[in-house]
Amino acid sequence: MLNAFAVLIDGLVYAAYLFIVAIGLTLIFGVMKILNVAHGSFFTFGAYGAASAVGIYFNRGLPEAGGYLLMVVLAMALGLVLGLILERGIMRWVYGRDEVVMALVTYAAFLILEDVVILIWGPGSYAAYQPLLSAGNIEIGELILSNYDLGLIAVAAMLAAACYWGLKFTRYGRLLTAVIFDRETAAAFGINVRVVYTVTFVIGAMLGALGGAIMAPKIAVTLGIGVEVIVLAFAVVAIGGMGSIEGAFAGALIVGICRAATVHLFPQVELFVIYAVMALVLMIRPYGLFVRAQPRKI
Template sequence: MKLVAILLDGLNYSAWLFLVAVGLTLIYGVMRILNIAHGAFYAIGAYVCASALGLYYSAGLPEAGAFLMMGLSALVAGFVVGLLIERVVLRKLYGQDEVIMVLVTYALFLILSDAVKLTWGVESYYVFQPYAYFGYIEFGNLPYQVYDLLVVGLAIVAGIGLWYWLNRTRTGILMTAVVADREVAAAMGVNVTRIFALTFAIGTVLAAVAGAATAPKIAVTPGIGVEVIILAFAVVVIGGLGSIPGAVVGAIFAGYARAICVHVAPQFELFAIYAVMAVVLAIRPHGLFARAEGRKI
């Protein structure tokens, strides 16, 4: 039964890590911005979801519709906040050194974290109803929440949808062209500014969706974005900054490393993901899927 528990917990945690990290790696891959504010977008998604569900349940509406409310609240919050920050702040800084962009997004993280406290206060929010709605199923004698399996399905849908959009739609292909060479793409008539705005909004939406999906499983409290950005950074470093397949593989490696430690050696659980990151970086300093880039002077 321990093996089954490791497989299920590793799968669920890997899916959650992918949802958390994929927006971060998308933004870096297209815009070359290591977005430290990603953790704040995750927290905003969780808080908006908790508030929306609170209003929904207090109105006495059908419980099944709460899942639609979760999705809509995350999409709206992520898209609005992402577009607003891109237009007001980041658009004025394109072309700056990557270190400056890291400092700017770190400042945004601090500002948004305080804005969350000012808006929702410091009390915890609990919206456990969606988590308990589907009950659990048994694998042998091991009960497992159906909601956790739905999170796995959400991660799969997000990954496939992102792949299809990048490889089978005109906008996605233009985005790939911008990744290859933004100057040449601009010279060929691609509106790079619009591509950047859309990319940042989608990355923000993905972070908000991850926060909304997590909200029913945790107490939504100030500071939940801090751990998330650290874990997301570890995942994308393992897979390679800017690589979507790398985010998948990095999430799987990190998720199963943690699951194995939780069930076999709990005292090492806190270090498992970072140990994997250290080993990968020792072998491939740019991550598993990233290509080494020539240094520009």
């Protein structure tokens, strides 16, 4: 019973991490039909920015709560700046091109940003252990849980609820839904599709950077973390259905629970299980679990 509870908690923590990383990627694809490889760079900048900031902040003995706020604010600011630069400076020139071309453009941007990371932070690794340490632990029976991990689950749940509310009950959400369903018809009815594109890309970039910031205390912030993240995010959105927020949520839960069970029971196949789950789902549902209905144009 205790082992099953440990699997559940570990699965939820990993699923929360995957969902926060994948939601920005699936949002951009759903609206703009861009497979944004540069999303891994947003994660990397968020992680490096958070690691640098919290190291300076906590070493000065400032209030701990402010350190968590600093992580979030700095990550969102980095995502905002990077998103605007990439969307206004590069992506707007390739709208309407083949999806493969746009994916290659974002891959080129990813390679450039990886070099920018080296120029800013150097090739060394960074550690942002202070928020994880200051959060403390909680004991449930014989199981010791990190309060930071529980907070990560809460953040993912609030983010999922906020995205659902925003898409269903706000004006921008309705505009976004119209553009997702049929961008040509939405433009014909007076919706400024370019503005929707810009806002969506920036929001996706901010979410990617946020994922990097909140995961920085749990990982070694080093070169290459963006590559691993983008592969995992692609796996999650492929399972759930490209462009589906519900799919990203379901995909993250499935992968998180399966990966946690494998770590506890068969740790030697941990790296294999994520892609095995993806292959199994895509064999049954080639477009993912929550693929959106596509309009038929006549």
